[in-house]
Every structure is written in structure tokens, then in C-alpha cells.
Amino acid sequence: MDQQTGRMNLDGRIAIVTGAGGGLGRCHALQLSKLGAKIVVNDLDAAGAESVAEEIRSGGGAAIGVGASVTDMVKVAAMVDRAMAEWGRIDILVNNAGILRDRSFAKMDLDDFRLVLDVHLMGAAICAKAVWDIMRGQHHGRIVMTTSSSGLYGNFGQANYGAAKMALVGLMQTLAIEGEKYGIRVNALAPTAATQMTDGVLSEDALAQLDPALVSPGLLALVGDDAPTRAILCAGGGHFARAHVTLTEGVYVGGGENAAERVADSWEAIGDRSAETVPAYGFVQAERELASAGCKLPAMAVSR
Numbered sequence: 001m002d003q004q005t006g007r008m009n010l011d012g013r014i015a016i017v018t019g020a021g022g023g024l025g026r027c028h029a030l031q032l033s034k035l036g037a038k039i040v041v042n043d044l045d046a047a048g049a050e051s052v053a054e055e056i057r058s059g060g061g062a063a064i065g066v067g068a069s070v071t072d073m074v075k076v077a078a079m080v081d082r083a084m085a086e087w088g089r090i091d092i093l094v095n096n097a098g099i100l101r102d103r104s105f106a107k108m109d110l111d112d113f114r115l116v117l118d119v120h121l122m123g124a125a126i127c128a129k130a131v132w133d134i135m136r137g138q139h140h141g142r143i144v145m146t147t148s149s150s151g152l153y154g155n156f157g158q159a160n161y162g163a164a165k166m167a168l169v170g171l172m173q174t175l176a177i178e179g180e181k182y183g184i185r186v187n188a189l190a191p192t193a194a195t196q197m198t199d200g201v202l203s204e205d206a207l208a209q210l211d212p213a214l215v216s217p218g219l220l221a222l223v224g225d226d227a228p229t230r231a232i233l234c235a236g237g238g239h240f241a242r243a244h245v246t247l248t249e250g251v252y253v254g255g256g257e258n259a260a261e262r263v264a265d266s267w268e269a270i271g272d273r274s275a276e277t278v279p280a281y282g283f284v285q286a287e288r289e290l291a292s293a294g295c296k297l298p299a300m301a302v303s304r
Contacts, residue, residue: 008035008220009036010032010035010036010037010092010223011035011036012036013036013037013038013091013092014037014038014040014087014088014089014090014092015032015037015038015091015092015094015223016039016040016042016083016090016093016094016127016131017029017032017039017040017041017094017096018042018043018070018094018095018097018123018127019042019043019044019070019096019097020039020041020042020052020096021041021043021044021045021049022043022048023193023212024096024191024212024215024216025041025094025097026052026055027213027215027216028094028219029056029063030055030056030059030216031217031219031220032092032094032219032220033059033061033063034059035220037092038062038086038087039053039061039062039064040064040066040079040083041053041056041063042066042067042068042070042097043065043066044069045067046066046067047067049067050065050067051065052065062087064082064083064086066082069119070095070097070119070123070124070126070127071119071122071123071126072126073126073130076126076127076130077130079130080131080134084134089138090131090134090135091135091138091140091141091142092141092142092143092144093127093141093143094144094146094219094223095124095127095143095145095146095168096146097119097120097123098120098123099115099116100116100158100161101115101160101161102157102158103157104157108159108160112160113160116160116161117163117164117167119164120146120165120167120168121164121167124168124171125171128175131143132175132179135179135184136179136182136184139182139183140183140184141179141182142184142185142186142187142222142227143175143184143187144186144189144219144222144223145168145169145171145172145187145188145189146168146188146189146190146191147165147166147190148161148190148191149190149192149234150162150165151163151166151167151168151169152165152166152169152190152232152234152243165190169232169245172186172187172188172230172232173230173282176229176230177230177281179229180229185222185227185228186229186230187222187227187230187232188231188232188233189215189218189222189235190232190233190234190235190243191212191215191234191235192210192215192234193210193212193236194206194207194208194212209237210236210237214235214236214237214238215235215236217235218235218240221233232245244278245278246273246276247277247278247279247284247285247288248271248272248273248276249274249275250270250288250292251266251269251270252292252293253266254293
């Protein structure tokens with residue numbers, strides 16, 4: 001944030017945006033550029049990537065277009081090397097690339113299940129791994145995973161997509177913990193936008209209200225110097241909300257022959273949300289369980 005103007009300023013920052021040859025990724029790239037960032041526009045369609053890069057350059061920004069699949073480690077590494085050769089650092093990675101192969105689970109081909117996980121989850125992991133040591137070395141980095149309400153809450157016909165999108169939340173949570181001491185902040189954005197991926201899914205009236213450009217301000221809040229970390233931001237139509245993975249206080253029922261019955265009988269109390277928390281790390285669950293059983297353990301070291 002610029003202290004004089006109160007506006008976000010990304011001058012000198014270098015951003016990679018995947019799947020940016022159109023739709024939401026293009027909007028992300030354009031808005032990052034408007035704030036001063038130099039952009040690596042990535043897309044499977046090389047012509048689309050170059051077209052958006054040229055659009056940015058025509059507007060006075062700096063950009064290069066790179067045609068590459070995020071699942072191709074060699075091409076992703078080459079893209080990162082090109083950015084480093086051109087600009088000497090990488091500050092922001094927006095994992096936006098994705099595909100849909102919607103079908104009810106009964107009719108879904110497992111090859112399509114694997115393909116969707118490969119692009120969304122492994123593509124994001126490959127890209128994050130390619131920039132991780134660079135960000136650690138410069139003690140600054142911002143990574144945004146693109147999750148979805150389909151992953152957070154489920155959606156008919158999207159078992160593959162939902163599984164991949166929720167997996168990205170788990171990846172985000174862990175990378176945020178591991179990156180914290182290196183100045184790397186990792187967040188997730190759950191967008192609702194009219195793109196090629198939503199054609200035929202939503203009504204024309206709904207699509208008209210879901211301009212992808214209305215999502216990108218949420219992205220910008222996740223990549224600036226004052227960005228949070230481990231946040232899940234839901235965005236669509238100019239509306240923004242936070243999602244959380246929470247843990248209830250729970251109930252100790254112990255073991256023994258009747259433990260299953262006691263769990264069933266305590267179901268309402270187990271699910272009581274009045275004292276739920278957002279754990280700082282996954283081992284909080286085990287710490288609470290062991291404490292409830294009378295065994296105290298030190299907090300899990302997260303800086304290994």
C-alpha cells in the first residue's frame with residue numbers, strides 16, 4: 001500500500017498468472033499490471049497468452065506471454081527461468097489455470113477424474129515448487145490458489161473438480177505455514193465468474209452479473225505487501241466473503257464397548273459450534289484430543 005495515496009502499489013513486483021489467456025486470468029493479469037506489476041501471462045494457448053501480454057504492453061505495462069501447460073514441469077521451469085532472466089525475481093504466483101470435466105460420479109470416467117486433479121492440483125503444485133526457492137531466497141512471495149465453492153461445499157456433477165479444489169485449500173494451508181518465516185504468504189481465492197468454464201452452467205442473467213473483473217479486486221488484496229496468509233476469500237459479482245475450516249470444542253467419550261453409542265448420543269454436543277475455532281495448524285486436533293484424554297503434549301513444531 002502506498003502510504004501517500006492509500007492505494008495499493010505493486011511497482012517492481014513480478015507476477016506469474018496461469019491460465020491468463022482469457023476470462024478470469026486475463027482480468028487478474030490486467031489489474032495486476034495496472035498497479036505496476038510486470039506480468040508473465042501463461043496459458044496453454046500460446047496465442048492467447050501473447051495476445052493478453054500485448055494488450056498489457058499496449059497499455060504501457062510490461063508483460064511476456066508464455067504458452068505452456070502447468071502440468072509440464074520442464075516448460076514451467078523454462079517459464080520461471082525466462083522471468084528470472086528478464087526481471088530477476090518473482091514475487092507473485094496466481095494459480096488460475098483449470099479445466100472442467102463435469103459428470104455425475106456414476107457416469108464419470110476416472111481418466112477425467114485424474115485429468116482434472118492433474119491440472120488443478122498438480123499444476124498448482126508444480127508452479128509453486130518452481131518459484132518456492134526463489135521466494136524463500138528473496139524473503140518475499142505471494143501465492144494464490146484458485147479454489148471453489150464446489151470444493152468447499154460440494155456441487156452435483158463435480159466430484160473431480162470439487163476434490164481438486166478442496167485439495168488446493170490443504171496445499172495452501174501447509175505452504176502458508178512453511179513459508180511464513182520467509183515472508184511468503186499463501187491464500188486461496190474462490191471465484192464466481194462468467195468464463196468459458198461457466199458457460200452452460202449458469203443462466204444468461206446470472207452470467208451478466210458475474211463479470212470476472214469484479215473478482216480481481218479480491219485477488220489484489222491477497223498479493224500486496226499487507227496481504228494476509230491462510231485466507232480463503234470467496235468473490236463474485238462484487239461481493240466478498242471469507243470461508244473458514246473450523247474445529248468444534250468437541251466431547252470426550254473415551255473408549256470401551258459402548259464408545260460408538262456414546263458418540264451417537266453426544267452427536268449434537270460434538271457438533272456444537274458455539275466455541276469452534278480456526279486451528280493454527282493441523283496438529284491442534286491431536287493436541288486437543290490428547291489433552292482431553294489427560295495427556296499433555298508440547299505444541300507441534302511447524303518450523304522444520
